[in-house]
Amino acid sequence: MEFTFLGTSAGTPTKARNVTGLALMHGKPRHWYLVDCGEGTQHRLLHTRHSVMKLQAIFITHCHGDHTFGLPGLLTSASMLGRSEPLFLVAPRPVRDFVETALANSDSSLSYELKYIDSEAPDFQWEDEAIAVSATALSHRVSCRAFAFTEKNRERQLLTDRLEADGIEPGPVWGELQRGRDALLEDGRVVRSDTYTTVTRPARKIVVGGDNDTPDLLKTLCTDAQVLIHEATYTQAIADKVGPWPQHSSAPSVARFAENAGLAHLVLTHFSSRYQLSRGAYPNIDEIELEARERYRGQLILARDLATYRLNRDLTLEAVASPPTQDPRTPRAE
Amino acid sequence: MEFTFLGTSAGTPTKARNVTGLALMHGKPRHWYLVDCGEGTQHRLLHTRHSVMKLQAIFITHCHGDHTFGLPGLLTSASMLGRSEPLFLVAPRPVRDFVETALANSDSSLSYELKYIDSEAPDFQWEDEAIAVSATALSHRVSCRAFAFTEKNRERQLLTDRLEADGIEPGPVWGELQRGRDALLEDGRVVRSDTYTTVTRPARKIVVGGDNDTPDLLKTLCTDAQVLIHEATYTQAIADKVGPWPQHSSAPSVARFAENAGLAHLVLTHFSSRYQLSRGAYPNIDEIELEARERYRGQLILARDLATYRLNRDLTLEAVASPPTQDPRTPRAE
Numbered sequence: 001m002e003f004t005f006l007g008t009s010a011g012t013p014t015k016a017r018n019v020t021g022l023a024l025m026h027g028k029p030r031h032w033y034l035v036d037c038g039e040g041t042q043h044r045l046l047h048t049r050h051s052v053m054k055l056q057a058i059f060i061t062h063c064h065g066d067h068t069f070g071l072p073g074l075l076t077s078a079s080m081l082g083r084s085e086p087l088f089l090v091a092p093r094p095v096r097d098f099v100e101t102a103l104a105n106s107d108s109s110l111s112y113e114l115k116y117i118d119s120e121a122p123d124f125q126w127e128d129e130a131i132a133v134s135a136t137a138l139s140h141r142v143s144c145r146a147f148a149f150t151e152k153n154r155e156r157q158l159l160t161d162r163l164e165a166d167g168i169e170p171g172p173v174w175g176e177l178q179r180g181r182d183a184l185l186e187d188g189r190v191v192r193s194d195t196y197t198t199v200t201r202p203a204r205k206i207v208v209g210g211d212n213d214t215p216d217l218l219k220t221l222c223t224d225a226q227v228l229i230h231e232a233t234y235t236q237a238i239a240d241k242v243g244p245w246p247q248h249s250s251a252p253s254v255a256r257f258a259e260n261a262g263l264a265h266l267v268l269t270h271f272s273s274r275y276q277l278s279r280g281a282y283p284n285i286d287e288i289e290l291e292a293r294e295r296y297r298g299q300l301i302l303a304r305d306l307a308t309y310r311l312n313r314d315l316t317l318e319a320v321a322s323p324p325t326q327d328p329r330t331p332r333a334e
Numbered sequence: 335m336e337f338t339f340l341g342t343s344a345g346t347p348t349k350a351r352n353v354t355g356l357a358l359m360h361g362k363p364r365h366w367y368l369v370d371c372g373e374g375t376q377h378r379l380l381h382t383r384h385s386v387m388k389l390q391a392i393f394i395t396h397c398h399g400d401h402t403f404g405l406p407g408l409l410t411s412a413s414m415l416g417r418s419e420p421l422f423l424v425a426p427r428p429v430r431d432f433v434e435t436a437l438a439n440s441d442s443s444l445s446y447e448l449k450y451i452d453s454e455a456p457d458f459q460w461e462d463e464a465i466a467v468s469a470t471a472l473s474h475r476v477s478c479r480a481f482a483f484t485e486k487n488r489e490r491q492l493l494t495d496r497l498e499a500d501g502i503e504p505g506p507v508w509g510e511l512q513r514g515r516d517a518l519l520e521d522g523r524v525v526r527s528d529t530y531t532t533v534t535r536p537a538r539k540i541v542v543g544g545d546n547d548t549p550d551l552l553k554t555l556c557t558d559a560q561v562l563i564h565e566a567t568y569t570q571a572i573a574d575k576v577g578p579w580p581q582h583s584s585a586p587s588v589a590r591f592a593e594n595a596g597l598a599h600l601v602l603t604h605f606s607s608r609y610q611l612s613r614g615a616y617p618n619i620d621e622i623e624l625e626a627r628e629r630y631r632g633q634l635i636l637a638r639d640l641a642t643y644r645l646n647r648d649l650t651l652e653a654v655a656s657p658p659t660q661d662p663r664t665p666r667a668e
Contacts, residue, residue: 039373042347106428334607
């Protein structure tokens, strides 16, 4: 499982950082998922290898503009490129209303079906062949969700002793069972994959938070997760100065939660645009890192725009170099 | 009068070119106007010296997304920066509806008043202290306007012979008249600036077209204009291949109009994203230039993102180097 940050700034873009967007890759080659879509997300994508043609689903944490204003442009660009496959948009109701009125008022129609899923339905669950997604409510100025992405279809190891003991001979049936499929024997017996195989490693699970002032709300969703990607809009001093009304997290509060939850990897993002990247400039993003490190002993990463990380099968998390990219051509009219 | 291209691509952004946006500067220092606001316009502005705090008015040619989807982000960023001065939005009705629903559905409110002006009102005229704006209807898939920007308050020269003949003594009254203001004499006479001064040069006038397949519609609006900024989405061969339905102009058709209209300067923009900037890459933006040069003998410029041009008082048009820029700080919460 890999993820690429398309934007790491809160509220407004800066010269170096866009507003929120995260590409998550898993499953078939080039298939990917988008979490939040601030303005300029489609521009950032031009500097990655992710194509809107291969996007499987979009998940929106909440309705604020720095997480949603890129939707109309991304959706219509996919249409101009001639996309025909349906696209899922998992979002709260106001985001659906925003998208529908943006399309109607710009005389736009899409070349593909946009399948809306209400992220706030009490029984919300979503899955495709590769991943299962669940959600939990957070605490912010508007209704907001965190999403957990769990891989499906882990590798299975055949329990050969048991297969032989039950008289199931090596052959195509073994292959079926190992791929997780139940099989029919020539003698009419149905054999279950779960009975004759075992999964040898835990499922990879990544939790992506939305805006949130109460990290503890993520406790249940983070069970068995290895990675938490969460906003850390402010250092504690600035959070105290701004006051509680924006309902964001400070670096120490998120770090403390991740430490208590026993999370192996914590990735911070959604930094106030006031935080500077250049060494020596004040207030500096390094202060967010310092404050978090004091309270968290796992692997801590401060997200940078266009940085990509891979959660390996052995549950290590590592940075991945970005391959060169190319502009997609536009075959249809502008 | 100066103008900076914030985007020169049609329909979708490319790595080098954003969708449409044009900053026009005239009047008080740092005051400026925006024509069209495609997604990512606020991002482009971070690489110019133009601040949303000093923006006077926004003019939208038509409702298509590549000319409008940047509005919600730009407007809310100005609010997050604490803007308090009213801002004019001159646009067709669907754009107003788009902006209002985008703000409502993103739980956004603005810290300043947005003053909507219907650009399609039959008697549309707009002016402030520095410029007068008029419009004309174009031919596109949706209702579309071109805007003409004419400078006001040109320097006046005193007609001293006439002043002396009428017994008006040198003094503060002469200063008032030269600034274009009528004055009250001590003897109770009201003297008109127009009577005792003369304007020594033509007014600068820049016409900015929207999307349009019939350049001839600009004939009246281009009267006494020195500069026409117009789309040239396609070369003739691609225009013929795409067919008439997108209702765009080819380079030769715009060039032919500008030549016949006797325009001194023609600036082409809004190039299909298929046109490449790198030498040798096909199809190349150079082909658009070549086709236009064959039919137009004035000063021809192909717009590039972030390029700035100055229309001088002597009506020459020249490129201006861009000064270094800095991120604005965000004092309010994200």
